[in-house]
Amino acid sequence: MPTCAEVLARTLKDAGVSRMFGLPGGEILDFLEAARRAGIRFILTRHEATAAFMADVTGQIQRRPGVCVATLGPGAVNMTLGVANAYLDRSPVVAITAALARARAPHATHQQLDLNAVYRPFTKRAITLDGEDTEGKVREALRATRAPRMGPVHIALPSDVARGKDRPSSAAPRLGLDPPPIGPAPTDAVERVAAALAAARRPLVILGLDLDPHTDVAAVRAFVERMDAPTFVTPKAKGMLPEDHPLFGGVCAGVAGDGVILDLFARADLLVGVGFEPVESDKLWHHTMPLVSVGPVSIAAGAFRPRAEAVGDVPTTLAELGRRPRPPHAWEPGTLARFREDLQRVLRPVTKPKGLSGYELTRALRALFPRDTILATDVGSIKSITSQAWTAYEPLTFFESNGLSAMSYSFPAAMAARLEFPARPVLCTIGDGGFGMTHAEVETCVRERIHFVTVVYNDSALSLIDVAQQHRGYPTYGVRYGPVDFAAVAAAMGAWSRRVETPEALESAVREGLGLDRPVVIEAIVDPAEYAAHHPRAR
Structure with missing residues (x-):
């Protein structure tokens, strides 16, 4: 008789899950091994939020759930950012976390959190497996992720339940994974x-x-x-x-x-x-x-x-x-x-920038990359400009966090997009704030051979928040970073990198980077002056 962990892994595999993302702890190892034996590839990330963002974008593309995995306690809590993003961006995701062994729960307080309660506000369903009819419960959860509106579910797996023998139900019919088709409007x-x-x-x-x-x-x-x-x-x-x-x-x-x-x-x-x-x-x-x-x-x-x-x-x-x-x-x-003339007048920099213009940088990237390029962009001033200035021609070629608007989304999103579309060019645009949160995943890309181009729009500030301060009459405070050489940071983790300050240097770096079979990081020094014009009524 298979264990609960083995039934969980087999049910995911039967549902079409071929890979999952995460950062394990000791309490989730039985499931991790069961998934390996079932033929599900596990991609180790440097942070649990990265795993959830990757599952989110996988779900958006496939229209069936992506899977992210974490241990109990801090791992489960770290993963909530990406799961909450999936909830508000309406993406099908299965978030699997370890939970405290049931035998210990009455006596232990270390790492003891009610994880279903933690996840419940931003999931469609939150369950804890108990070794009874695991397949039926997991199939119900999988089906829930795809029912309109799509969204995430949370499955907690106590460590002793994972190792125990599963007790299947003989009475319940096997539930289909596809939700009922949407009928015509009245x-x-x-x-x-x-x-x-x-x-x-x-x-x-x-x-x-x-x-x-x-x-x-x-x-x-x-x-x-x-x-x-x-x-x-x-x-x-x-x-x-x-x-x-x-x-x-x-x-x-x-x-x-x-x-x-x-x-x-x-x-x-x-x-x-x-x-x-x-x-x-x-x-x-x-x-x-x-x-x-x-x-x-x-x-x-x-x-x-x-x-x-x-x-x-x-x-x-x-x-x-x-x-x-x-x-x-x-x-x-x-x-x-x-209208288009008026919009372009607002977007274009009024004066010559000190460095690269965010708008002109985005337009230059659009001209340098093929028409079928997939762009993942981050949140902040970069989201504001790339959403408008990047030209998209087909669906599923542009990804950003919008419902939650979470910084650090775009690099994991690009990782997932590259895995789903290995033959397509993929570009990640991200600000220095977002890259500072997620740059450790460059090593993940090197290790897993997930190759794409990243352009860091570096103005050493939270520029969109700076603009909001200005419009409220506040002094600039708490929104400026010190200088970081992100090109050197990326190179130290194995990426090919360049630091550029002119359109000519950008073009040279992009053309060289597109021909390489390794992760590419281009740090572009950007003048944030134009952002105030983009949001004259910034909150």
């Missing part, structure tokens, strides 16, 4: 959305993270062209509409140029959310402006209700709406062209 709901579209004269379309990049792309693009209206995307939906499409306006929801974007939104008489999920917006325009929604799940939350929403299979709803006559729009000719 007819009356579709009619209400259709009526709002028919009455609108200046509609504006917003695409968001509730869209499925595997199944919804064709229907979404057909609907956008049928609407013939300005179309924006949230960061998690970049690529759902090619950004060289004539109807593409830009990226909304709190990134660079947000003031210009909201001015255009205010001129619309109807916002049409297609897969739009308010978790991506750091402001309340979705509440104050008229908005209708088409999506697989309701976006009503708290006191917020959209004007109308059609909840159901998105391609079916969009096809039904597309069969209706489209009334003429009242958008003035050239509206989008003038």
